[in-house]
Amino acid sequence: MFAYRERVCLVQVSTPEDDLLIDPLAVDLAPLGRVLEDETVQKVMHGADYDVLIFKRSLEIGIANLFDTMIAARVLGWPKCGLASLLDEHFGFKANKAFQRYDWGQRPLSEAALAYARFDTHYLLRLADIQQQALEAGPHRELFERACVRQTAVVPRERPFDPDGYWKMKGARDLDEPGRAVLKALYAWREAKAESLDRPPFRVLPELAMMGLARSRPTGRGQLSALKGMPKPVARRDGPELLEVVASAAQTPCPAPARPPVDRAWVDRVDTLKAWRKAEATRLGVEPEIILDRATLMSVVDGDVSDLEDWERSRYGDSIAQALASS
Numbered sequence: 113m114f115a116y117r118e119r120v121c122l123v124q125v126s127t128p129e130d131d132l133l134i135d136p137l138a139v140d141l142a143p144l145g146r147v148l149e150d151e152t153v154q155k156v157m158h159g160a161d162y163d164v165l166i167f168k169r170s171l172e173i174g175i176a177n178l179f180d181t182m183i184a185a186r187v188l189g190w191p192k193c194g195l196a197s198l199l200d201e202h203f204g205f206k207a208n209k210a211f212q213r214y215d216w217g218q219r220p221l222s223e224a225a226l227a228y229a230r231f232d233t234h235y236l237l238r239l240a241d242i243q244q245q246a247l248e249a250g251p252h253r254e255l256f257e258r259a260c261v262r263q264t265a266v267v268p269r270e271r272p273f274d275p276d277g278y279w280k281m282k283g284a285r286d287l288d289e290p291g292r293a294v295l296k297a298l299y300a301w302r303e304a305k306a307e308s309l310d311r312p313p314f315r316v317l318p319e320l321a322m323m324g325l326a327r328s329r330p331t332g333r334g335q336l337s338a339l340k341g342m343p344k345p346v347a348r349r350d351g352p353e354l355l356e357v358v359a360s361a362a363q364t365p366c367p368a369p370a371r372p373p374v375d376r377a378w379v380d381r382v383d384t385l386k387a388w389r390k391a392e393a394t395r396l397g398v399e400p401e402i403i404l405d406r407a408t409l410m411s412v413v414d415g416d417v418s419d420l421e422d423w424e425r426s427r428y429g430d431s432i433a434q435a436l437a438s439s
Contacts, residue, residue: 114215116310120170121216126233133229136171137219145173156240158182158195160263169268178260181236184243186399187256193399195232202242203235252398258423259402266407273303276369283323285368293366295326297357305350317346317354329358381413384439388432403428 123134123144134144147153148167155175157163159182167173185193192198199205211228221229247253278284278299287295298317306313320341330336336355337347346354386400389409393400404412404424411419412432420429 113213113312114217114315116306116312118166118170119217120166122221122229124229124233126236128237131230131234133226137217141171141173145171148173148175151176153177154179156181156236158198158236161266164264164266165268168266175264178264179240179244180260180263181239181243183259183263183402184240184247184256186402187252187259188243188246188250189397189399198239199231199235202239205231205235207231252396255396255398255402258421262405262408262421275300278322279369281319281323287326289366290329290362291326292368293364294329294358294361295322296366297361297364298322298325298354301353301357317350318343321346325354325358329362330355331359378413380439381436382410384435385409385413385432388435392428392431 120136120141123136123141125132125134125144134141145167148155154177156179157175158180160175160178160180164175164178167175181198182193182195185198190198192201196207196209199207208224208228211225214225214228216225216229247256275296278295281295281299284292284295299322302313302317302322306316309316318341321339321343324339324341325336328335328339330339333347333351333355336342336351337344385404386409389400389403392403396403408419408424411417417425417429
């Protein structure tokens with residue numbers, strides 16, 4: 113929300129005795145990393161998929177022996193799996209949702225922000241105890257454990273900038289050729305500017321302003337500033353540069369990006385495997401993502417079963433093969 117590249121700005125750790133807030137911008141997290149990677153120490157987290165990815169990508173730290181309270185809620189078939197809902201239901205604690213979009217990279221952090229951060233983990237151990245008992249009393253303890261292992265095995269994948277990504281913007285397909293050329297050039301300009309300023313692209317130039325520039329192709333500062341969605345600070349700071357980008361790009365040929373042909377057989381395999389996953393989840397009374405996450409499902413559709421754990425092949429292999437053979 114506030115930087116071009118994600119970074120770990122705060123780490124909350126709760127033990128049965130204490131709630132700790134660690135500032136990664138000020139201290140080395142290597143000692144914590146040794147604990148996170150220790151198989152003998154259980155780590156309780158909620159919805160840990162993103163946490164696992166960012167620890168691996170930013171700090172080269174893995175997480176072992178995970179108890180994910182969101183996965184537990186899904187395996188148990190609880191109707192609400194969000195942390196705020198679970199804390200309210202089980203402990204009567206109402207989280208301040210205003211901090212869900214807070215800039216955790218700023219310093220100093222406010223007292224209210226620190227309180228929110230503390231309670232983000234304060235109840236997790238107690239919640240895990242409740243779920244542990246429910247899991248032991250139910251039939252899906254192994255399914256939960258396997259899903260947690262799968263969660264820790266996710267691999268960060270780089271997503272390089274796609275110069276044709278502008279084509280996915282609302283209204284892009286309705287532009288004439290000069291408008292497409294301007295939008296494509298603005299899309300590349302915004303990305304480079306965002307990286308140099310260390311800001312998310314949408315904070316450099318909103319899509320509404322980009323579409324306005326592509327449609328009207330202003331030639332002067334007054335026209336630029338009057339565009340709907342154009343932030344005044346951007347018009348003042350980058351106005352001359354934006355006008356130059358628009359004028360140059362409008363003279364550049366820009367055919368519409370070719371649409372890749374639709375592989376109907378591939379689409380059918382996706383639909384078939386999703387239907388199989390939903391039926392299996394319904395049979396077991398869990399959410400479909402517990403059976404196979406999206407990344408694994410898509411790998412199987414593409415014929416790559418290397419993402420399947422041995423237990424998944426043993427448990428689901430035959431029924432997946434039967435389902436795909438019938439599609």
